Amino acid sequence: MNHSPWWRGAVIYQIYPRSFLDTDGDGVGDLPGIVDRLDYVASLGVDAIWISPFFKSPMADFGYDIADQRAVDPLFGTLDDFDRLLAKAHSLGLKVMIDQVFSHTSDEHAWFRESRQDRTNPRADWYVWADAREDGTPPNNWLSIFGGVAWRWEPRRCQYYLHNFLSSQPQLNFHNPEVRQATLDYIGFWLDRGVDGFRLDSINFCFHDAQLRDNPPKPAEQRVGRGFSADNPYAFQYHWYNNTQPENLPFLEQVRALLDRYPGATSLGEISSEDSLATTAEYTSGKRLHMGYSFELLVDDFSAGYIRGTVSRLEAAMAEGWPCWAVSNHDVRRAVTRWGGENPSPQLAKMLVAMVCSLRGSVCIYQGEELGLPEADVPFEALQDPYGITFWPNFKGRDGCRTPMPWTGADDAGFSTGAPWLPVPAGHRALSVAAQDGDPDSVLNAFRAFMRWRREQPALVHGSIAFVDAGEPVLAFVREAGGQRLLAAFNLSAAPATLRLPPGSWMPLQGNGGAVPAIEGAQVALPAWGFLHAAG
Numbered sequence: 001m002n003h004s005p006w007w008r009g010a011v012i013y014q015i016y017p018r019s020f021l022d023t024d025g026d027g028v029g030d031l032p033g034i035v036d037r038l039d040y041v042a043s044l045g046v047d048a049i050w051i052s053p054f055f056k057s058p059m060a061d062f063g064y065d066i067a068d069q070r071a072v073d074p075l076f077g078t079l080d081d082f083d084r085l086l087a088k089a090h091s092l093g094l095k096v097m098i099d100q101v102f103s104h105t106s107d108e109h110a111w112f113r114e115s116r117q118d119r120t121n122p123r124a125d126w127y128v129w130a131d132a133r134e135d136g137t138p139p140n141n142w143l144s145i146f147g148g149v150a151w152r153w154e155p156r157r158c159q160y161y162l163h164n165f166l167s168s169q170p171q172l173n174f175h176n177p178e179v180r181q182a183t184l185d186y187i188g189f190w191l192d193r194g195v196d197g198f199r200l201d202s203i204n205f206c207f208h209d210a211q212l213r214d215n216p217p218k219p220a221e222q223r224v225g226r227g228f229s230a231d232n233p234y235a236f237q238y239h240w241y242n243n244t245q246p247e248n249l250p251f252l253e254q255v256r257a258l259l260d261r262y263p264g265a266t267s268l269g270e271i272s273s274e275d276s277l278a279t280t281a282e283y284t285s286g287k288r289l290h291m292g293y294s295f296e297l298l299v300d301d302f303s304a305g306y307i308r309g310t311v312s313r314l315e316a317a318m319a320e321g322w323p324c325w326a327v328s329n330h331d332v333r334r335a336v337t338r339w340g341g342e343n344p345s346p347q348l349a350k351m352l353v354a355m356v357c358s359l360r361g362s363v364c365i366y367q368g369e370e371l372g373l374p375e376a377d378v379p380f381e382a383l384q385d386p387y388g389i390t391f392w393p394n395f396k397g398r399d400g401c402r403t404p405m406p407w408t409g410a411d412d413a414g415f416s417t418g419a420p421w422l423p424v425p426a427g428h429r430a431l432s433v434a435a436q437d438g439d440p441d442s443v444l445n446a447f448r449a450f451m452r453w454r455r456e457q458p459a460l461v462h463g464s465i466a467f468v469d470a471g472e473p474v475l476a477f478v479r480e481a482g483g484q485r486l487l488a489a490f491n492l493s494a495a496p497a498t499l500r501l502p503p504g505s506w507m508p509l510q511g512n513g514g515a516v517p518a519i520e521g522a523q524v525a526l527p528a529w530g531f532l533h534a535a536g
Helices: 031-036 038-043 079-091 110-115 177-193 248-259 276-283 304-317 335-340 346-356 386-391 433-437 443-455 458-462
Strands: 011-015 048-051 068-072 095-101 151-154 159-162 197-201 266-271 291-294 322-325 362-366 464-467 474-481 484-491 497-500 507-511 523-526 531-535
Touching: 031 038, 031 079, 038 079, 068 079, 068 177, 079 095, 079 177, 095 177, 177 248, 248 266, 248 276, 266 276, 276 291, 276 304, 304 322, 304 464, 304 474, 335 346, 346 362, 346 443, 346 484, 346 531, 433 443, 443 458, 458 474, 458 484, 474 497, 484 523, 523 531
Parallel strands: 011 048, 011 362, 048 095, 095 197, 197 266, 266 291, 291 322, 322 362
Antiparallel strands: 151 159, 464 474, 474 484, 484 531, 497 523, 507 531
């Protein structure tokens, strides 16, 4: 019998609350909307939900700029609404994880309002402040991910403050033990309310280099973005000093010690560093984070070799920790568009879910992925994302993956009785939950069927992984656990492909593209975007 903790091998459904369901007609989703749709989420067969930030915020970065970590923003509801959400989720067997943003706050946070007043107040050292150089320029060459210099002048202190993201997201000074304790205190607040875990945003950004050393330049041929556009000047540097500092490791151990006081509580760290896979392995070793994930499968690279190489590198580095994989989230173009073009096949959507849910590790599924939603084309005049507005037209930002969830085919997509904060494209309404729910061949019902089947396969939930030499465009590997041995094979192309099977006797169990692919002799033919699981 498997006695692994619930999060090992779990499928975690990410809810972006602004875009899930609006119950008060203001065009923005809310916590009561999530409560109303939890039965739907439970029907998907997932294990947990991760809710993106719903805390008090001026919404400059749509909730990732927090003004009070213990308060629900009125836009989303109340603490009572959250408690109702938590109770209903638990009654349905769903665990609840919430986002936490440690590294920075909003400039409207009470801590920053006090810190910026002068150099002697009780919170004067709670944020990263530095004097100007002799010529008045910023203290070093660090850059913001959202474009431009990572320092902003504060005339009240006659100093610069650091911001790794928007200038309205000042960086906390984690070298100050009071900041670390305040962070642990508000984590405890949510644990005491009954949450089951945290997704930790940009967790490697907590600490900065105390000496404020310049980042070295990066050669043009190495300027490959991970979660940011390639024409962003942020890619012009090696980010050795503005994040991923060694002091972060003992702090993660403090976080883990707190979580360990709450049975079953877990942590999932978002990691984006110069070597995100190595950092993920380091951050999940020993008594640090339970799980880590990075942007490695959230990029445009799509080949069997790339996926195999990425997973293999993490497996080789991760002696103790547990990975978590995702191919879509609220920060990147939707996977079926990144990898399938403008008119992606429904078979691609089915295959991608099966592929990511067959890798060793836990999985994050982004709302709408179960419908096969493509990226929405949001016109410039409707953009909300400051990142996209800054870098238009080369980079359109993140609004295209954040459009409201299509519940019905109606003009409002069943999302809101008011004007939605982002437009819902007609193509999404055609793929609505209502349209797919009764269709046995839909992406939605294929998703449900696969999740039901996966839960009963110990090899897929918590087994080992060993890759099979298949050659492009086929990704193949064997998962093993508890006496079960499963072959998983995926055709990552729009044309049929053939896989020569590894030694052994294999019995087909399930697949997509119509009938389960038949094994003939020592090989199997996979249809376009097809996949196969076989027992051996």
